[in-house]
Amino acid sequence: MRYFTVTLIFVSVLFLTAWSANAAEKDPCAPRVPAGELAQFKGMKPPVPETPETIQKGKEIYNGKGTCFNCHGPDGKGTGPLAGSLDPSPRNFTNPKFDQCKTAGEMFWAVKNGIPNTGMIGAVATGLISEQEAWQAVLYERSLGKK
Ligand code: HEC
Numbered sequence: 261m262r263y264f265t266v267t268l269i270f271v272s273v274l275f276l277t278a279w280s281a282n283a284a285e286k287d288p289c290a291p292r293v294p295a296g297e298l299a300q301f302k303g304m305k306p307p308v309p310e311t312p313e314t315i316q317k318g319k320e321i322y323n324g325k326g327t328c329f330n331c332h333g334p335d336g337k338g339t340g341p342l343a344g345s346l347d348p349s350p351r352n353f354t355n356p357k358f359d360q361c362k363t364a365g366e367m368f369w370a371v372k373n374g375i376p377n378t379g380m381i382g383a384v385a386t387g388l389i390s391e392q393e394a395w396q397a398v399l400y401e402r403s404l405g406k407k
Contacts, residue, residue, distance in 0.1 A: 283347035285338060286378075289361035293369045304365030308395045318400025321393045326383055328397060336404040346379040359405040367398045 293301045308314050322328040333340040336353035343350050351358065371394040374382030383389050389397070 282339065282344055283349045285352060286348035288351060288355065288358045291366065292375050293366055297369070301365040301369040302363050304363070304368065306364050306395045306399060308392060308399065310399055314396050315400050315403050318396035318398070321389055321397045322400050326389050326393065326397050331379055336401060342379070348378055350379065353401040353404040356405045359402050364398050364402060367401065368394055371398060
């Protein structure tokens, strides 16, 4: 009986640890844009100026109607309230490596269309935000890796 209880506690702890731990982030540098569109989006320049005003607008979208903070977290570390239920886990925008390996255009593609088979939403495709607001949110996200 004692062995049974010990085993039960052990299994419960294992289960709870696995359940509460955040899933790993999938390689942030691997392209998400389909091969045929990669060159086009990689080279795309933001149509909005990279100014403090744009970044402030992007922050409002990120924490407001874009709902980005729910997954990516208010601090952009990828640990928002919904992150625990997502596999792969949301992108950590404070990772400076990410800004170096992905262009703003590639990020825009993800915000526009979403990333298939992940929690990443197509915020523009679903009408949540406009293309301009998506660019603003992308520039805000990129500013987080520069601090
Ligand atoms: C429901 C959860 C969820 C919401 C809401 C969400 N994301 Fe994501 N996002 C993810 C996940 C999960 C990934 C990682 C997918 C992967 O690794 O392929 C991701 C990845 C990304 C990426 C990385 C793309 C790349 O090429 O690596 C960008 C940029 C991004 N999100 C921007 C946003 C913006 C902007 C918003 C708000 C408009 C937003 N996300 C809202 C879950 C979310």
